[in-house]
Amino acid sequence: MTLAAFLAVAALLTMGAVSPGPAVLMSARTGVTEGLRTGFFLAMGIGLGAVFWAALALSGLAALFKIAPALLWAFKIIGGLYLIWMAVQMWRHAADPLPDTTGQPPRSALSAFRLGLVTQLSNPKPAVVLSAIFIGTVPPNTPLWVLACLLAFLFTVETLWNTIVARLFSLPATRRAYVGAKSAMDRSFGGLLALLGAKIAAT
Template identity: 30%
Template sequence: MTWSFLATALIVVLMPGTGVVYTLAVSLGQGLRAGLVAAAGCTLGILPHMAASILGFAALLHASAVAFQVLKLAGVAFLLWMAWQVWRGTGALSVERQATHRRMSRLLRDGVALNLLNPKLSVFFLAFLPQFVPADAPDAAWRMTGLALVFMVLTFAAFALYAVFAATLRDRVLSRPGAMAWLRGGFAVSFAALGLRLASIEW
């Protein structure tokens, strides 16, 4: 493992995306424990993409326009559905002081689905991981697996920090009705924008 990998990985995991928005929304709506479960779900959701990159399946996905488009449209639909749930003020992403607490398994499942249905992650890892492993290394697959596991640990740590930050501010923010309305609208718009951005990605 190199410092360049750690530095690059940290930059990637700290960049706001669907996982960060989901973790923040759940943490504000239901508190730290739920936020950490959401973070774990988002982290587990990238595992299939990493496995696909290591095994070479991501290259097949990138080569197949139909497979890529099907996965992309499923991801777009899921993000827009989340945006609608937030906008209505219902579901696990409800940003309210008295939000309905969903089962932890539901939060975990939605977090996994959020990243699992994002085809650009497979293509990203296909281009990202091999940069830090010599092409002629006899144990290249094992090295890539090790880097992938480190990336997942960093991802969960970053998302957990977002969860702690949001949960710490929860009571202060949600005590203001105007702030709750702005947050609900902001998260809904964020999920819709992420869905539209995913839809604009060309194969």
């Protein structure tokens, strides 16, 4: 693989990372409710989930989904239902007061990491998108070290972007605006997440 081809794949991976979806939505809400520290560990989980889907894509997951479409359907149903469940929890607790983040964060680093990982794994569409990217741009004889570099880049860009999103939403001005309209904003976050979950399950 030439340097130009590697950079082209990297650009496509970056575009996929910054596109709106459940992971970005969860990063925004975590940033505003629990701060940058929790958002960072959430972002790391999202990054690892992206690497998991990318590794499966490189191993031929797209071909498996074509042979056994019921497998992809099951992934979508399970993932969509999980996102809808999270949306329901947001909606139910919309009226709860904002957790106090002046001391220990309300969520541990491991819990935030796990939430990010599960959020990313609940959406199987990245595997299909990544398969399309890799099939069209990564030659079959690409050395393993180059593939490892692509996976490392994907982890970095996913983690960095979602950390930036969490940071933006953790700023004092954003937090003050959120506190003033928590109930409505939580229901908005929940509604968007439910729509994304339903879209994943139905398409």
